[in-house]
């Protein structure tokens with residue numbers, strides 16, 4: 001089977017290992033996050049349709065500064081906040097017909113693996129200790145994201161990687177393990193009481209669950225740097241196995257009026273609000289009926305258009321079979337970079353089994 005993904009041919013033989021960067025469970029699910037998980041789900045369904053056994057791991061980042069800050073603000077324990085938000089997220093994913101991942105690792109359950117990763121990098125002199133904090137030498141990881149150093153520094157700041165930390169040898173080095181204050185959540189380690197850094201958590205979970213590499217690593221487009229670049233750098237430095245990910249599926253950023261949808265800008269479109277007025281299949285189609293890597297603008301008009309297109313697809317499915325080739329052409333088309341727009345146009349034009357195949361493959365019923 002020949003899957004084309006992001007302009008590259010990606011031969012698949014046997015089991016497919018997918019890792020999806022999951023949520024930090026501190027807020028309700030917004031459309032931008034949902035888009036990533038629906039795209040990962042679509043890829044899972046296309047590969048499964050073609051006979052592959054797909055194993056998906058989607059993590060929960062339950063050890064994270066923003067989660068701890070939100071818990072403090074609410075006067076709740078971080079564990080309680082994470083548990084409640086995680087349950088709400090999973091219910092939304094079920095409504096959106098995103099298949100439950102085979103593995104749902106949480107950072108808090110993989111502390112030992114982060115310590116092992118940091119130790120391996122220290123052994124290889126790819127990391128160093130300052131006080132109770134362990135840093136990895138990731139100063140050139142930005143090259144993986146195709147950006148320059150100035151942009152890398154700006155994004156490191158934006159994603160709270162603290163490039164101005166005076167203890168770092170290079171401002172773009174990342175934290176593997178950080179010393180914590182007395183009132184913060186912490187675990188014991190060879191370097192004292194502390195907790196893992198975000199990039200190290202995902203790298204350690206991938207290594208623990210799938211070994212030194214995965215077939216497809218998914219996440220939002222905004223994770224390309226620093227998160228994914230650092231993750232790959234850490235894992236490859238620790239294991240010597242390259243590439244860490246054979247391919248990346250990074251879903252295009254969802255914008256509102258030209259701005260990134262983000263909790264910090266207060267422009268969130270919440271999935272549960274949309275699901276009150278529209279069927280889940282319309283929301284899936286809104287997300288999927290476009291090139292997966294490109295950023296796009298949210299609008300209610302676009303969702304109305306997706307709902308109307310879904311009706312056209314259902315009407316086409318009710319027609320008798322016209323073109324015999326149609327039902328085989330749809331699964332083949334979706335292997336071409338998950339080309340939903342073309343497959344959808346073909347399904348509506350051919351009707352009958354072709355339309356029913358697309359509905360079933362992408363869980364649009």
Ligand code: ZN
Pocket residue numbers: 020021022202219227
């Ligand atoms: Zn991640």
